[in-house]
Amino acid sequence: MKAYEIQGELRLDQVALTERPTPVPGPNQVLVRIRAVSLNARDLGVIGGFYAPDLPLPFVPASDGVGEVVETGDRVSRFRIGERVSGIFAQQWLSGEPLPAYSSSTLGSPLPGVLAEYAVFDEDGLVAVPAYLSDAEAAALPCAGVTAWHAIVSEGAVKAGDTVVVQGTGGVSLFALQFAKLHGAVVIVTSSSDAKLERAIALGADYGINYRDQPDWSQAVLARTDGRGADHVLDLGGASTLNQSIAAVRFGGRVSVVGILSGMQANAVHLIAIIQKKIRLQGINVGSREMFEAMNRALAASGLKPVIDREFPFEQAVDALRYLEKGAHFGKIVITVP
Ligand SMILES: NC(=O)c1ccc[n+]([C@@H]2O[C@H](COP(=O)([O-])OP(=O)(O)OC[C@H]3O[C@@H](n4cnc5c(N)ncnc54)[C@H](OP(=O)(O)O)[C@@H]3O)[C@@H](O)[C@H]2O)c1
Incomplete structure (x- = not known):
């Protein structure tokens, strides 16, 4: 072969x-x-x-x-x-x-x-x-789809009215956007490109932030949520985004730690903010066959592509x-x- x-x-x-x-x-x-x-x-x-x-x-x-x-x-x-x-x-x-x-x-x-x-x-x-x-x-589906399902649905239990932030417009991020919308969430997407943000909005995202123009993008998330912060942030950037994710999430909210696009070692993580805000940092590692099958049932029922x-x-x-x-x-x- x-x-x-x-x-x-x-x-x-x-x-x-x-x-x-x-x-x-x-x-x-x-x-x-x-x-x-x-x-x-x-x-x-x-x-x-x-x-x-x-x-x-x-x-x-x-x-x-x-x-x-x-x-x-x-x-x-x-x-x-x-x-x-x-x-x-x-x-x-x-x-x-x-x-x-x-x-x-x-x-x-x-x-x-x-x-x-x-x-x-x-x-x-x-x-x-x-x-x-x-x-x-x-x-x-096997890696990007299941990872997003695990973070948004199996662990995240995102529900109607929640605000979810997804980073970038790659494989995991767009599945997370689609699954969060399927569950009735408001979705904020970050991207390095305005053209990609427009495409994400056409796909159902509610709001886009260019993280190149606004490196301190957590401020835009806070402004968009009346100062409260997002319920759930999917962190894909890793080293350079984790502190922004911690700043963007609400008190009692959840950061799914998924990606390492900017590096595996995050120095000077804002521990005090994690403690004060009682944030849950949840590691996500793709997912099980059971999650894959649950996702496939949801896909077939919704027709999501x-x-x-x-x-x-x-x-x-x-x-x-x-x-x-x-x-x-x-x-x-x-x-x-x-
Ligand atoms: N934990 C797990 O189980 C798991 C599973 C799958 C993937 N991952 C990890 O998740 C990350 C994404 O994987 P993927 O396959 O979806 O990648 P991908 O399809 O290549 O998408 C990456 C996108 O993220 C954005 N991006 C790049 N650098 C960034 C940064 N420093 N900060 C914020 N956004 C950035 C870019 O979007 P724009 O062009 O729109 O800016 C880029 O297109 C990788 O680190 C991967 O290793 C983890």
Whole structure:
């Protein structure tokens, strides 16, 4: 089969198309012919050695794939040949709270990824794809969609009338915007681009703040909420945004700590504000199969469509990764596999 590998070193210019043996499913496994792969900021982190500098090479990158079951092991009972399925991000996290072992079961590092014509999964590590979604739309879900669902719905319990702030206009952020609107919230989006803010408002956001023009954007959130602050802020910027998120949230509010776009170490965190305001800082790490399935039911009931910025053919997967690196996208970048 054709597959992309990170080859000699952990660098984007080392990602190349190659031939590998098509994997053979074990008794509890399913062979999936991959039809679409979506990219996440994490994939660049994996390729660049940011997460696992000792990742054994060569390595097939990317965590999020959708495809069709083409072969099943003898003991497989959850799926049949021909069904459309998607791998769950942490293959062992089926339900409940996460356990330490689940972090070593994530696709696209340390487990091999899905940027290939075929991939094998344990049958427990798959969910059925909502029938109304195209392969490209469904490929957007496993990491970005589930993370946003976990933060906004499973943990955040966002309800009608709440004010939610989401940062940027990438994959996680636009899903969070859509899920918060689905639950009746008022949504404030921050972005580096006025043009992207206009697109976010067209998608349902109530208010946009350009964080380049207004680095102290928490002030705009306070002004917009009559001084009260937002009920929930999804922090995606990390090091450079956490204090703004803490300043923007209301007394007793929630900051979902999700992203590390500006760095993993936040120095001089405003501890006194966290204490005085009795803020909850909630770490979010993608989510379980149970959350994925709950999200899929909500998607099917609402008909909500993931936002796809651009699709690239399989032969142009490296261009797709370079396009992700540029940061000009709005929503998800998808690679389609013939
Ligand atoms: N904890 C988890 O489970 C989990 C799961 C998925 C992703 N993540 C993390 O969440 C972050 C977003 O991931 P993604 O895949 O959605 O990324 P993405 O699609 O690449 O989107 C990133 C967007 O965020 C905005 N942005 C960039 N730098 C920023 C900064 N310093 N401050 C505020 N906004 C910034 C930009 O939007 P504009 O162009 O509009 O400014 C950019 O397009 C990453 O750090 C990723 O590692 C965490």
